[in-house]
Amino acid sequence: SGVFQLQLQEFINERGVLASGRPCEPGCRTFFRVCLKHFQAVVSPGPCTFGTVSTPVLGTNSFAVRDDSSGGGRNPLQLPFNFTWPGTFSLIIEAWHAPGDDLRPEALPPDALISKIAIQGSLAVGQNWLLDEQTSTLTRLRYSYRVICSDNYYGDNCSRLCKKRNDHFGHYVCQPDGNLSCLPGWTGEYCQQPICLSGCHEQNGYCSKPAECLCRPGWQGRLCNECIPHNGCRHGTCSTPWQCTCDEGWGGLFCDQDLNYCTHHSPCKNGATCSNSGQRSYTCTCRPGYTGVDCELELGSHHHHHHHH
Template sequence: MNGANMFWSSSIVIITILSEILCSGVFELRLKSFSNDFGKDNLGQCCSGERTGPCRAPCRTSFRVCLKHYQAQIDTTSGCTFGDVVTPVLGANNVDLDDTVLKGFSNPIRFPFDFTWPGTFSLIVEAWHDTNSTSDNGASPRGKTLISRLTTQRWLDVGSSWTEDEHKSAHSSMLYEYRVTCDPHYYGNGCASLCRPRDDSFGHYTCSQSGDRKCLPGWTGDYCTKAKCLPGCDEQHGHCNKPDECLCSSGWKGKLCDQCERYPGCLHGSCHKPWECLCDEGWGGLFCNQDLNYCTNHKPCKNGGTCFNTGQGSYTCTCPPGFNGTDCENKLHRGGATSKSPCDENESGLCKPLDQCSSRPCLNGGSCTATDTGFSCSCPIGFQGSQCEENINDCPDVNSCQNGGSCVDLVNDYKCQCVPGFVGPRCDVKVAYCLAKPCANGGVCEDLVNDFICRCKPGFSGKDCSNDIDECASNPCANAGVCQDLINGFKCECSPGWHGATCQEDIANPGNMSRHVSVRVEPDSGLNPEHVIVISTLSIAIPLVVLVAVSVVFCAKLRRKQEQRRADDEARAQNEQNAVHSHVVKLGDTHMIKNTWGQQGGGGGGGGKKVETNNDLCYAKSYYI
């Protein structure tokens, strides 16, 4: 039985704790003093039993407090809606309750509630004389006798201030005060607004006096879970996980994520969107590395010649009169004729040997050396040919560039031109778009070749999961209900006479229902913190209640088994008594004893003589059980 008592005690403690956790406010009544100078009850008789004359012994005063809903006519016989409390004996005729500290009594008396405070109440306070001890005149105990009863109904707003009142009757007076306060984290006139300050992944906010959430600096949103990014951070190409940061999506860079990334290897170009290479003026090629404005950048035409760009890195010169050559570097003879002589004419008219290197025949930076037969070119590394005109192909083989990249020959070197989605000297590095965390709202990024894909959480869509799906687009609220879109859900504000998740249920008696019924439908949505607390509490309470129920059933079966065993023992004792009584009665009967020894086959000694004996000596005597 001690185990059963322990289970019951534990259950009561758990239920008390749960009531404190789940309640939203508390009504408090403080009994300050009670005066009954003459020691009489409500009928004017002495608590000690004397009907006339002075009372020789004081009353033994206890109290009963009953809190119930507002009643215009208070019924003292019906149940207490919000609860009742019975105190032990707290004193004699005059009780000062401010300093009273007794086991089982706490002042003020608390009535927790887990609903919206209605603003009105009815209160019953009774003072009783406990007559469990014998009175002075020797009368027998009478139980309890009513000394005084207070009944009142009031309007009361939530607040920390006490309201004091006094009740007087014919023989007694009572001073008391009361108030209603909200529990921590509950706010509003009815303690119906729950707000628990927090600064974690579920929210970053404090609570106002009315219970509204006030976001901490740097946070926004209904539950203050969205960080405010660095001022100026591009809303489309940047995001943040904490205040005042700006994390760029793939393909964007800069402090504010407003600069696109050029295609890898782009030299003289820019971009308007990621991975472009738009060549600057005068440059061309896939990587904008080929000079299209050779004339402006190098000015090759001499002696006043006019230069014309003719392609990627090439040009032609139009020479003025008196000059010719690739770069207009040759002066013509008098009369405009071209000299066939190997000697060039000087100011003195004398002929000197023609310098074959003066026309710079060696290309691509080759050095020219005059010879008897003309000239010889010494080519720089990477070029070959009589005039160093041929660029040596430095691409080693077709497999030097990976993942479909093509080899581009350079001077004494080569470069891999990568297909979109790959970078690196050998096109061996896959572009990791997911490193920039492009998926918003908790989406999961998956890298593809030259692309990425976001696996969006329920309620979001789009390339980067930035689009909130409008669940109200399908018009789910029936009967003129108004739909409010939520994250991965919706809420219906129903018109009068309808309720339910989609306002499809007809209210039988609209007068007893609120004008609007709101239902939030959030399939697979995450739980808010208040739901987590309730679910955690129930996950503890329900197994405990089941354990208590099993214990009660076990104790009941054990008690039934003990009662059955006791009944069996009593029946067995009764049977033994009946057997003894029957045996004694039978001793008074006449008995005939037959000697059958002689009838046994082969017999021995006494022959076959039959002896009959009538035993008149065995009569029953009186026997009392």
């Protein structure tokens, strides 16, 4: 889908005459009929296959045509099409004299034609206007033209439909050739896949919007690359989730059984020697003169008892 645009710029008819050579009375009240059709090596009569458009009376004899893009939008003239632009065309522009206000063909005298030009050739889709000037014996017409795609249509012949979007179904804009261009933070065929936080673990992390990193069960940390140990694991670590691998000196399912009670708690008193003997248990070897589980009691060995006969 696209539109052929024709910008009429200036028409010169200094002597104010018709194609027949007869002068217009009182002057040539000039309007234009435009016919756009498929390429013909020799432009011949027949239907205007790409469309046709007429203007109101634009001036008398010689005049410049003012730009009217803000007003009724008559100039440039619009010839829309909804097929693949073939890249070639034929264009016929006729200038007519209107004695009255009725511009219909049947209302005009048969010799009301002022001039007729016909061009043909190739024309690529693009923003640039092509300027042209055609001169006949008594008249001159300056104009320019171009073909542009309609909104949401792209490519060399306006055949690629693309509507930019930024919603659940995609996050992209359209390139001139109609290909998608993802908005920052998105990837995938329709740019509907978020790009997670850089470094987010491929298996254990995921995201629902760009630059986030949500952890799957069993994983934690900014990049979801740290495992979560078994619930209740006290003195232990993991390399896969829900493990509890005990730190040195600890035992039991939750690594809460102290295998190194002597070092951690120093229970033995008075210079006694401490030996670990399994989970949370220990033995104190007392120095001479001391007793008790923790060698906390002093032996009464220095008390002398006298026996009387």
